[in-house]
Amino acid sequence: MTNTANTANTANTANTANTANTANTANTANSLQGTTLVVGGNGKTGRRVTEKLLGQGRPVRVGSRSGEPAPFDWNEPATWGPALEGVDRVYMTYYPDLAFPGAAEQIGAFSQVAVAAGARRLVLLSGRGEEAARLSEEKLKASGADWTVVRASWFNQNFDESFFLEPVLAGEIALPTSDAVEPFIDADDIADVVVAALSDDRHIGRTYELSGPRLLSFSDVAAELSKATGREISYIPVSKEDYRAVLRENDLPEEFADLFTLILDGRNAHLVRGVEEVLGRPPKDFADFAREAAATGVWDV
Template sequence: MTQTPQASQARPLVIGGNGKTGRRVAQKLDLLGIPVRIGSRTGAPAFDWNAPVTWEPALEGVDRVYVTYYPDLAFPGAAEQIGAFSEAAVAAGARRLVLLSGRGEEAAQRAEESLKASGADWTVVRSSWFAQNFDEGFFVESVRAGEIALPTADAVEAFVDTDDIADVVVAALTDDRHIGRTYELSGPRLISFTDAAAELSKATGRAIAYVPVSNEEYRAVLRENGLPHEFADLFTMILDGRNAHLVHGVEEALGRAPRDFADYAREAAATGVWDV
């Protein structure tokens, strides 16, 4: 990866800089000697997607932005907010925007077009499901309990490691060759949730099972835990097979293969995150 002279002096804004991909992007930029501003509600200045008044202060002195959106680009209103923010970013002097998007999500693609319409120097990074959802997100307590109950049946997914995502994002933020590119990322193989449970069992040395449940049962669990029940809709993208094929954005952007889920599982298990 090569940096432009301007990039080495710049201050990127990393929205969601405490999240799964944003934290890694910020850490990798820091290792390159590039100071980072974290865009979050607890940042200084604070950034809140639902409070546009916070956008301009967060963008002051920034020329590049890693754009992640919570809860998900597939949610209603996301494309409009992405468009409004992108216009504000370009007006503030932040011309290079790198957007984390989703594979096979029509709503996410509308958000991509909203970002591009701002006139920014853009890169889009479309990702499959994160491997780290099993130790940093939705599924960590289920893995600890030894039972992953989800409405995915025997569908397969090409789980992608968030370190691979972060490496692609950092390349896009620091190298002009990635401007105007859309990278679709996946892991190196397709696996079912039963396969994932088997890899986690092997990594932890104890039995972890995948248990299929209905979509309505899963919605009820989300509601009980105070999470948007719309998250259940994201599983339809696994069930309908739209992403049941490998893509090669990691190789295209970085010139190397993506990490395998088994390697992720071994390294995560070694941290003790799933110890009972």
């Protein structure tokens, strides 16, 4: 998508509705105008969406709790209005998760504020298999926005940028789940889909489910990481109570134990074609992610 958006032929391809690349270009005159607010712009997908939009020469405002560069806090509605000034579209990620209590109310309230401020194009990152997140999606749809929902599977980048970086470095990944399979998705693929949704009117009113190209158990993940790093990395199932203790020790919400147990029960043990549908190409395989991440030295010990 970024390649077509940056070529001189964009104006000629944007009207060709039958090509796979068209879905990845800004085919409306106003798609390249206005500022995009990226809520959670320092996160795994938000950072990538920001980089891709800037690479297309599009103005971006990063909203984050740190206040850099624009203060934005889901728990502080007073920060919403200033962050939305001059904005015509928004990519929304919610911390800690849409399945947490209060998320739907905040998503609904913010969506209404955004639409009233002139930011009608709203793209929401949601989760596959999270029934509690569906209420947030419905609140978005009821706001009057031109909405798109992107439901993603577990991120590959959970293993090199967040939750499981330290466990990988320690050589042991522990989770409160049986060895169910999950179609891990790469954050770059998610970001490409989000940028397409922000850019192309044909994605308005659509819900896309994204997965990677292969179902992997956490034992499979450990094997792929072992191969990429040259070290032995194992997967250890633990009880939910033991995992709660681990979360407390790392200052993370204990509710993640319930969430992980819920969504890793096999409900997402099937592949979907959202990436291919939007981008016209296959998603990245976990093995390719692991090899590329290992080459950066992030897992060196």
